[in-house]
Amino acid sequence: ETGVTQSPTHLIKTRGQQVTLRCSSQSGHNTVSWYQQALGQGPQFIFQYYREEENGRGNFPPRFSGLQFPNYSSELNVNALELDDSALYLCASSSAGGGYNEQFFGPGTRLTVL
């Protein structure tokens, strides 16, 4: 069973640029959640995708957007990058469908905005 994978591992961008981060969910999982973890902080919920639709969103501006594909993999897009967007971005997958749904986290993508 393959776990959650994310790419790239590290990324450096400059202010104003756009970035796309990718996540492959664990086999059998249909839900993907994205989190932002700033240095020294706990992860903060960005949004969740279930069956290709956004299923809940945290307190992040519209320049944070996402997609989920038919194979349940997902992308996080951030437009007009700001310095404060520098963080570790974590993806987690789970299998929604009733009962307890544990989220399994990937290793993250570290984004640095200069």
Added chain:
Amino acid sequence: GNSVTQMEGPVTLSEEAFLTINCTYTATGYPSLFWYVQYPGEGLQLLLKATKADDKGSNKGFEATYRKETTSFHLEKGSVQVSDSAVYFCALSPSMNRDDKIIFGKGTRLHILP
């Protein structure tokens, strides 16, 4: 709103010492509670969970009891090892029996000295 407060680190202990990391929460309804661990260079891993009051979660020698009367979920281990050195996050999910939209504390870094 929903929030998690955990003791600030770093916490430094000698091997075989007793560990307590305090965690309190604020939530409406009946949240599920979690402890996650993040080892250096790795993603988040679920350490243990409790989904209702008085439940005790346990794993790898770690324990935490869901105390609704004190809104607490303190993490304990009787004898820590060097390999326990990591960052520990207390977290909650506002929805009973689902762990979407997880809300994390800021994390507590634990150093175990040999």
